[in-house]
Amino acid sequence: MRARRERDLANLEDESAIHPDARGRGIGWHLLDLAEAWARERDLERLHVHVVTGDGRRLVEDRGHEVVRYFWRMEIALEAEPPEPDAPAGFEIRGYRPGEDDEELHAVHQEAFAEHWEFTPEQFDRWLKWRASRSDYDPELWRLAIADGAIAGAALAFGERHLGWVLDLAVGPGFRRRGLGEALLRSGFRALWQGGHKRVGLEVDSENETGATRLYERAGMKVTRRYATYEKRLS
Known part of the structure; x- marks a missing residue:
């Protein structure tokens, strides 16, 4: 997991990922806990996460995240x-x-x-x-x-x-x-x-x-x- 600070925003970078063999063990939930704690320690108001998979979307939605933008790889x-x-x-x-x-x-x-x-x-x-x-x-x-x-x-x-x-x-x-x-x-x-x-x-x-x-x-x-x-x- 990698995050960077941008103004009032903590941006969880695209390189953050979970190996397919390790999914379903609560690792994603724990990583987001760490990301939120990192952001709160720095008094940041927002956290951004970039999601590709359906499982990832369900995970962040369960934690109260909302879609704000869509990006394309071309x-x-x-x-x-x-x-x-x-x-x-x-x-x-x-x-x-x-x-x-x-x-x-x-x-x-x-x-x-x-x-x-x-x-x-x-x-x-x-x-x-x-x-x-x-x-x-x-x-x-x-x-x-x-x-x-x-x-x-x-x-x-x-x-x-x-x-x-x-x-x-x-x-x-x-x-x-x-x-x-x-x-x-x-x-x-x-x-x-x-x-x-x-x-x-x-x-x-x-x-x-x-x-x-x-x-x-x-x-x-x-x-x-x-x-x-x-x-x-x-x-």
């Missing part, structure tokens, strides 16, 4: 090397330059996600360290969109073995509705293919207001898993 199997997409007029898509692009990239990311549900701003050092210290970090998989010398958007991908993962697809608010997000995503597909990753996935809020789900469908991605975020008020 994937695509790349059958051939994707071509490098044409950038929209006025933009260039290029690779990431570690150390040179970092602070501006962070600022664009924070602005792009500021209106997303339950977004929590991150300080630059923490934001970069969490991404660059991942075991699947490869700077060759990060693609940036440039307009007039400034970063307008980015696709930040990671990959282990044959699975590629687009963690962040960010387009600055002033550059949306121009096809930039799709061009960045397809450029990310190409980089992942070249890195040996033939299957690509990502996670998206099903109620995303920027049109992200439609963008991913246009790029050929399909929903492979649906899960719910449950919330419990602790005070």
Whole structure:
């Protein structure tokens, strides 16, 4: 079980799980007891749990949790090397330059996600360290969109073995509705293919207001898993 603090919220992370052979022994109930105690000790008002299975849903519902959001996992199997997409007029898509692009990239990311549900701003050092210290970090998989010398958007991908993962697809608010997000995503597909990753996935809020789900469908991605975020008020 892993939890992190976000404002007034304790967020039980996706890695939290129970092995199938150990289910039905009260372990899930005990873990949620621990999570609630951890949150209360820190005076947090809410606990979020992300649930995939029917058993998991029944467990959290029995403890007073209510659904507040649905998320989708979407994937695509790349059958051939994707071509490098044409950038929209006025933009260039290029690779990431570690150390040179970092602070501006962070600022664009924070602005792009500021209106997303339950977004929590991150300080630059923490934001970069969490991404660059991942075991699947490869700077060759990060693609940036440039307009007039400034970063307008980015696709930040990671990959282990044959699975590629687009963690962040960010387009600055002033550059949306121009096809930039799709061009960045397809450029990310190409980089992942070249890195040996033939299957690509990502996670998206099903109620995303920027049109992200439609963008991913246009790029050929399909929903492979649906899960719910449950919330419990602790005070």
